[in-house]
Structures are given as C-alpha cells and as structure tokens.
Amino acid sequence: MNIAIAQSGGPTCAINSSLVGAFSEALKTPGIDAVFGSINGIEGIIKNNLIDLKNFIRTNDDMELLKQTPSTVLGSCRYKLPDPDTDSTVYEQIMNCLRKHDIHALLYIGGNDSMDTVLKLSDYAQKHNEDVRIIGIPKTIDNDLCVTDHTPGFGSAAKYVATTVQEIVCDSSVYSVESVTIIEIMGRHAGWLTASTCVIRTNGVSAPHLIYLPEGNFSTAQFIEDVKREQAKHKALVIAVSEGIELDDDSCRSGMVDNFGHKYLSGVGKQLENLVRDKFGCKVRSIELNVMQRCSSHICSKTDIDEAFEIGAAGVRAALAGETGKTMVFKRISDVPYIIDIVSVPASETANKEKMFPKEWITPDGTNVNDNALRYFLPLIQGENVLRMRNGMPEHFKIKEEVLK
C-alpha cells in the first residue's frame, strides 16, 4: 500500500518538519511502498498532481535540509471542500486519485480549516466504504487550534518574535528623546503570538510595556491613557499589538484614500502610530513583523521543529493503527520539566474552531499578560538548530519549480 502527504494553509517554519516526520516514519514501516506528496494541498489530489517523494528526498541530508526550510515545500492551498450531499464531484475525483495510486492513508498538515477537510473526507470515505484513513497534522503560527496544547509552527514564530522584539528594544532606546515603538504582530482573532512577547521579561527586559490582544476590549481612549501612564516610566516605550484588535474610533480606522481612489487599508500598528503622533507629538514608529513571523526558520525553535517531526510520525502510526478522521494533538504533562504526549482526537473537535488566548491570563487592566502565560510560552521557544549554511546564508531544500507547476 501507499500513503500520501499534503500541506495546506499558511506557511510556517515547522510544516516541512512534519512532512519529514511522516515521510521517515513511512520509510521504516513495513508494508508502505510509495509515499506521495500532493502538490498544493488537496488540489494536488483533485488534479492528480502527485509526486513520489522518494525521488526527491533521497538522503538523510535532504531530510535535515528540509527540516530547516520554511514554508510548504509541496505548495499549499486554501480550498474548502463543498458539502458532499450538495456536490460530491470533487470527492469522487479525490477517491479516484487515491484508489488509482493505491493510497490508503492521507496525512493532511494544516490549521483549523484543513481539519474541516480531514473531517469531511474521512466521513465521505467511511460512508462510501473507501479503504483510506485521513489524519490531520496540526500547524499554524496562530496557535488557535482547539484541544491541542499548542500547534507546530507556533514555537518558532514565537522565538522569532521574542528575539526580534528584544532587538528592537535595544534599537529603540539609543537616543535621549522620548519615543514610542509599536510592533504589530500576526493573529487576526487570537492573540497568542502577540502575548508570547512577554517571554523577554525573563531576560530582565521591561518591555513590551503594553500588550494588546484581540481577546481584550480595546478602547482608544484607554490606550491614550495607558501610553501617558507608561511614558512617565519609560523613555523608550515599546508596545506589542495584535493585528486583530479592533479600534473603536473611526477616525483611526478609515478615511485614507490614495490617488487611485482606493481606500487605503493600513494595519492597526500604523493607525496607532498616527494616533500617538497626533496626541503626543513625540517620536513614534510602527513596525510590522509581516511574513517574517512565519518564515524565519533561521531562528526557529528546536523544540518546535522536533515536535513537528514527531507529530508527523505519530500521524502515520495512527493511520496504520486504523484511525481516521482524527487530528493529532499535543497534551502537556508538565511545564518544568517540559513533557508532552501526542494523542489523537476526533477531527470534529478541531475543525472550524478557534482557541482564544485565556482571558484569565490577561492582567486586570487589560494591558499585559501574567505569569501563567509566561510558564506556558517559555518551553515552546527553547533550543536552536545548528543550521547548514551555504554562501553565508541558511541552505534550503528545493523541489524544482517545473515540478510544482
């Protein structure tokens, strides 16, 4: 029998490590012949666009290289399967492709939308007596998947963000004038990544002096008061803000139109920068960490990369044990020493749901997070991979563009 692996949703630093984990587990499993990679997530299976991974990942060196390569080596997609009762065409295409290649297990690496695919496909397969198991392997830098303690990809994003915010704190404090630095961090609905900036406290850094999450109730008036209060204490004020907070003041949000007549969509960081400049007149800068948050594998968390590998391998074992319609998840046994277990749960518990940052970890005044958050985050960013470098830059594993058409 053969198995297939696909990657879906937004890129992370760990999604390729899960691919390698699943691939190498399959290699050492008697009875598994080919391991197929699906190009661009489920789209590859729909279009019968599969590659035999053994032809591309040939050596242990290749696997190590792939583990330090960010993003999805097989490409990705944002494809939502239709309701099979309304439209089953695409399900038939998928099952045809799987049957044709003798594929009896599909590992789908993705976020909560991808778990919807896992759920729908496994339900369809069971209903139609198709001999294929569908297993979801989580990944997302947003850390917003339910049930699991955390998601692969999050730890590396958090390590990049913490490292970078620490450096920005150094950068922001060089001049003798008062300044405000606003750092906008990813997370449309959940504030996990923004909250994780609290870890720099453990290194004796007082920043971020203010942290705003989508889970809090952001008020522009209160924000101005917060800045005033903290500025009295800190010459170089540093603020971490989630891209997902909603400004309650229309004057910040809208109204900008460029010369093409397009409404200009600026991020909250830029909006708050303008607000601070207007109200305080001091030196102010906003910084978007942008896609670097999800692709800076040069400063990935070894814990994250290793766990991503393990959960990929565990997914293969679950499929072979006959499980289907499951999401593999981490269960935290202990913070110190940090111990996790990997178990499977029904994909219905993770699909289309979001796990928010706990309100009880936000300080009463809503401008920071408490030590429960610190204890939760710290283990996830530990350890560094020794990178293979080439010409002074990290080396990446590549599959030729022609293959990934």
Place this chain on the structure above:
Amino acid sequence: MNIAIAQSGGPTCAINSSLVGAFSEALKTPGIDAVFGSINGIEGIIKNNLIDLKNFIRTNDDMELLKQTPSTVLGSCRYKLPDPDTDSTVYEQIMNCLRKHDIHALLYIGGNDSMDTVLKLSDYAQKHNEDVRIIGIPKTIDNDLCVTDHTPGFGSAAKYVATTVQEIVCDSSVYSVESVTIIEIMGRHAGWLTASTCVIRTNGVSAPHLIYLPEGNFSTAQFIEDVKREQAKHKALVIAVSEGIELDDDSCRSGMVDNFGHKYLSGVGKQLENLVRDKFGCKVRSIELNVMQRCSSHICSKTDIDEAFEIGAAGVRAALAGETGKTMVFKRISDVPYIIDIVSVPASETANKEKMFPKEWITPDGTNVNDNALRYFLPLIQGENVLRMRNGMPEHFKIKEEVLK
C-alpha cells in the same frame, strides 16, 4: 593618561563590537589608565556624562556578550557641531571635560556625519594646542562611507537581509496563484543594502527578479513594463527596492491624507504595492524590513563583528601613535581569499560625503546588478557567531537605564 569612546548615529549590529575592540586594546596598552564611555555620543562629553567602562565591562564574558548585543550600548546622538569660528562654546565645554578627565584620545564610532565631528574636533584641538587625538571608527548599515572598502555593520545587515529575502521567497511561492512581493530595504541615498540581495542567487534562487536602487533612474512606466515581463517568467515575483528611489509619478507619491488631516507618508514599497494592485489586479504584498535590518544581531556576520572589533582596536593604536583627525578604513587586498587591511585616512576624506553604489555594477536595463557586485558582497556576510542564549533568546549586555539617563 585616559581615553574615551563614544558611539554616534544610527544603531548597527557591529558598533558595540568596535567599542569592545577599542576597550580591550586599551586594557592591554601600558600607559592607558581609565577608558571612559561617553553617554549619547558627543553629548555625553559636552554634558560631562561619562562612565568608567571598567566598572561595567568586567569580564571576557561581558565582552563576548556585548559583541552580540545590537544597537549602541552607550546610547547615541545626532548632533552636528557648529562652525568653531562662529560658536566655540561647545568646543570649550568638550575640551574642558577631556582635560578634567585627563583624556588624550577620543575614539568616535559613527557614520559620515560623525566623521564631521572627528574633523572639527581634531582641527580645533590642534589649533588650540590641546593634547588630544581624535580618531573616527566607521559604522553604518548604509555602507556609504567614502574611501573604505565597506563599513562595519553593513555585513551583518546584508546577511540579515539576504537570509530574510531567501525565506520570504519560500513564503511567497506556496500558492498556485500569481503574486508580486515587494521588499523595501533601507538606504536613503545609496543602494548598497538593497543591491546586496543579489547574493541569494549563489544559492540557486532566481529572486530578486527586479532590484531598484537610488543610483538608477527609476521610471514608473518602465517599472510596470518590467513587472509585466518578469511575471511572464516567474509565478511568484519578488522585487527588492531601496527606500530611497524616487517615484516620478505623483499619483503614487502623494495625496493620502488620514482623518486627522495629516498627509500620510507611506514608503515606496507600499506605493509600488498600490501601483501593482491597480495595474495588474494580482495578489501583491509589500514588506518593510524596517529597523530589523540594523538590529538583528541574532543573524549577524561573524566577518563583520570580527572586523568591527579589529578596526576599533586599530583606532586606539593609531591614536597612541600620535595620529589625529583620521578615519580608520578597510582596504580590500583580495576577494578570494578574502583579505583586508586596516589603514587610516584624513577624516576630511570621509566627513559629510557619501559613496554611491557603482553605476557600472548595475545591469544595462537598470533592473538588477552584475557579478562584480556579487564578488564584492559575498565575503562580507560569511560566518556565524555562536550566540549565548538565555531562556531561548539571545542574551544581551545591558547597562542600567539609570546610568544612561
């Protein structure tokens, strides 16, 4: 006798390494007693705000830590000395402070503006028979200082930019749809840092497909043609653009006003993003590498950090040999193997001047750079420091905020 060290201008990853180089050279030089650090550049000497560095940098470990700490540990300033013939007050304050502390050499680490300070101070001292030597140690991520082959701080910035652009290339290519990614890189007048993105070619990456420098003649109409041409070849187009290019089309540049009535100053990256969206309607994103370019010491170039140390030490030796009004510079002896020499030149050759990226290293169509650039850049980004980590993040050296008031 005593010496003093000050840091000036914008932060880099290497400026503290030059401080350590000068400090440790002074420690082993018979006849030098105290090594003073001036808080916030020349302002510290004007205000008599000096610290005895031996009280703060106590061990070899401290020195190693300081070498991996970005930004200016002593703070910085942007202070231009007046013409001494018009206003000599501040010069008298400076000379008083130096005399009072028995300081006979001042090492000033900074960019081309700081070399103006070196020049003016040494001229004044010589004219007034003050027994003090003034030596400039270059630093700037812009690499735009004259005479020197390159500036300390540039190599680390280039290594960060190359590493990050490589990762963004991975990130940008995951979906099957056409996309344009525009990366805005620092350099108001000189395009060195933007041009340095060409190094990723040596790792088999086709990007950046287009590179625009302030030294080229940017034309919006030509830009649109360039994008059209390259998009036919590359599904995920990646463009590196210097913040300093001037758009010739007013419709891109101006007109945005926020609800406070302020004119909104967006960077060229955002302007070109809007232009591409307007003309092509495809998926487009602009990314500003922002201050991370100058403070990401976690991925600094070992070559850069080591050279910054050496040029700091050489500055002390030059001062002790009686030189004054000089800037220490690198002379490149060979690309492969990479060999440099450190010599001193009159500060007048570096003060208030800018070295532009050579036009003959730009390709004839103005959209990329040639292999001469590659040969120049590659040695500067080689080698990695093994970082001392703490709690999963790089450890930084700190002087208490109270001291740096």
